[in-house]
Amino acid sequence: xxxxxxxxxxxxxxxxxxxxxxxxxxxxxxxxxxxxxxxxxxxxxxxxxxxxxxxxxxxxxxxxxxxxxxxxxxxxxxxxxxxxxxxxxxxxxxxxxxxxxxxxxxxxxxxxxxxxxxxxxxxxxxxxxxxxxxxxxxxxxxxxxxxxxxxxxxxx
Amino acid sequence: xxxxxxxxxxxxxxxxxxxxxxxxxxxxxxxxxxxxxxxxxxxxxxxxxxxxxxxxxxxxxxxxxxxxxxxxxxxxxxxxxxxxxxxxxxxxxxxxxxxxxxxxxxxxxxxxxxxxxxxxxxxxxxxxxxxxxxxxxxxxxxxxxxxxxxxxxxxxxxxxxxxxxxxxxxxxxxxxxxxxxxxxxxxxxxxxxxxxxxxxxxxxxxxxxxxxxxxxxx
Numbered sequence: 001x002x003x004x005x006x007x008x009x010x011x012x013x014x015x016x017x018x019x020x021x022x023x024x025x026x027x028x029x030x031x032x033x034x035x036x037x038x039x040x041x042x043x044x045x046x047x048x049x050x051x052x053x054x055x056x057x058x059x060x061x062x063x064x065x066x067x068x069x070x071x072x073x074x075x076x077x078x079x080x081x082x083x084x085x086x087x088x089x090x091x092x093x094x095x096x097x098x099x100x101x102x103x104x105x106x107x108x109x110x111x112x113x114x115x116x117x118x119x120x121x122x123x124x125x126x127x128x129x130x131x132x133x134x135x136x137x138x139x140x141x142x143x144x145x146x147x148x149x150x151x152x153x154x155x156x
Numbered sequence: 157x158x159x160x161x162x163x164x165x166x167x168x169x170x171x172x173x174x175x176x177x178x179x180x181x182x183x184x185x186x187x188x189x190x191x192x193x194x195x196x197x198x199x200x201x202x203x204x205x206x207x208x209x210x211x212x213x214x215x216x217x218x219x220x221x222x223x224x225x226x227x228x229x230x231x232x233x234x235x236x237x238x239x240x241x242x243x244x245x246x247x248x249x250x251x252x253x254x255x256x257x258x259x260x261x262x263x264x265x266x267x268x269x270x271x272x273x274x275x276x277x278x279x280x281x282x283x284x285x286x287x288x289x290x291x292x293x294x295x296x297x298x299x300x301x302x303x304x305x306x307x308x309x310x311x312x313x314x315x316x317x318x319x320x321x322x323x324x325x326x327x328x329x330x331x332x333x334x335x336x337x338x339x340x341x342x343x344x345x346x347x348x349x350x351x352x353x354x355x356x357x358x359x360x361x362x363x364x365x366x367x368x369x370x371x372x373x374x
Contacts, residue, residue, distance in 0.1 A: 111242035
């Protein structure tokens with residue numbers, strides 16, 4: 001009996017260790033992915049969303065040229081390909097850039113400071129677009145449009 | 157003997173796992189710190205920048221780009237500022253020009269954006285001179301607008317500004333005229349053809365350097 005028991009001991013010991021390590025890894029993974037990691041992803045996503053919208057708003061403001069008789073400008077805008085691993089939209093609502101993202105934690109908006117001669121501001125970007133700002137108009141008024149470069153069909 | 161050997165093994169495992177847990181916890185603490193360090197409000201910085209930018213470029217507050225109109229900027233109200241730069245609406249804001257505070261809402265302590273600007277003030281200079289044929293008159297300060305009033309009995313036929321004819325009447329210039337010379341050079345008026353008593357009113361722009369500071373919070 002005694003020699004038999006001794007023969008089994010390493011197997012039991014290893015099985016116990018493997019079990020404990022598997023349990024530990026499971027508990028650790030659950031703890032991280034159940035709490036800490038999504039929190040961090042939310043926090044970082046919100047931060048990136050804020051900055052993306054602010055950078056886009058500055059780009060839109062800078063795209064408006066001084067008063068001139070005939071204006072047509074196209075400015076490219078760099079947007080992050082995805083925020084928090086998901087696609088999003090940036091749209092203009094009432095002279096405000098609004099980030100539309102599936103995650104509730106990612107939410108940002110920036111009011112645009114444009115000269116009065118910018119009469120209309122509209123359009124939207126999808127994160128997959130090659131985003132551009134098109135400003136057209138004359139001395140009387142300007143129209144600012146957010147669109148994708150593909151929509152311009154080669155005209156600049 | 158066997159049991160104790162087995163316990164010894166588990167003990168080392170427990171120590172290893174404890175070390176792993178502490179390393180993870182330390183990692184989380186560091187990640188928290190890094191995240192807290194990266195957490196700033198880009199909207200605040202943008203609001204300050206946009207307000208300063210609009211103040212120095214909007215037609216309502218400037219004479220030309222980067223030259224503030226003192227009268228307009230001193231008459232500016234908080235609602236005017238909100239209309240001019242919508243990002244500062246609902247935020248604490250302070251606008252200082254040189255050493256004086258022009259506008260203040262709340263007690264902002266956040267981002268400050270500074271712009272070096274010129275502050276222009278329109279001044280009016282009037283004088284009355286008797287001119288004869290061939291007389292010249294150099295205005296002491298550059299201006300883009302001069303009002304000439306020729307008294308009755310004037311026989312002056314031609315007025316030149318820096319050699320260029322700006323007024324001409326063979327029958328004698330009588331009444332009030334506005335001349336708009338270049339603001340980039342000092343103007344010399346030459347009177348030809350006769351004599352007159354002329355009222356000269358120029359509106360030179362007096363400018364001084366100042367720092368525009370916009371502080372925004374929240």
